[in-house]
Amino acid sequence: MSGTSPSTPAGDGSLPGTGRTAVVTGASSGIGAATATRLAAEGFDVVIGARRVDRLEALASSIGARALPLDVTDPGSVDAFTAALDRVDVLVNNAGGAFDSAPVADADLDSWARTYDVNVLGTVRLTKALLPKLRASGAGDVLFVGSTAGLISYEGGASYTAAKHGVHTLAETLRLELCGEPVRVIEIAPGMVKTEEFSLNRTGDQGKADAVYRGVREPLVADDVADCIAWALTRPHHVNVDLLVLRPRAQAAQHKVARED
Known part of the structure; x- marks a missing residue:
């Protein structure tokens, strides 16, 4: 899925993103970092935000992006981030994560609140703040990095699946509300993606995190998702990709994963 194919908007030989400013949240690692790297290569003027400023600045230096501190759960941080931007054409809402794998009967409500705050409220907070700039661009894009967990539930994932279902319906609702305006609303929903932190943050144990992908031949990696984004x-x-679901070939569904011995 190369962005430089003949069907892209850039018909003058320039890179597809030339002249467009793209904001990527949660860009200090994983899918966010890969997406920022890919969009910079596609010619976008990339602005990256995350809480870990040291990582953010290192990435920005390596890809020619602008780094700004951002905590989507903090209204003051979102306000400062928004005020520092003169123009926004693209918002990639990637900040999120899973923080437990407990069944509902053993639910840690603090973990639930954190999961919802980061994945849903934080996404709403930044989208609301940047929507005037996206409208003003005349050709804005709001892209939500969702998950197949936002489409199908599974045991031990209630806090995360509930939050990602929230992201999915947020994207659907915003698309309805912006119908007729020059802003696209896109959702990318990956299945099993092997990154350095997602499963570790969820399980709190490197061995358990490694077991998630054990025996899975070629799980998706962050670059695969960035390519689709x-x-x-x-x-x-005029072409809106409402929802794009991607999984590794080894994963046919949430509960159907081929594992080699």
């Missing part, structure tokens, strides 16, 4: 964003602006 870049492809969706570089379609002609």
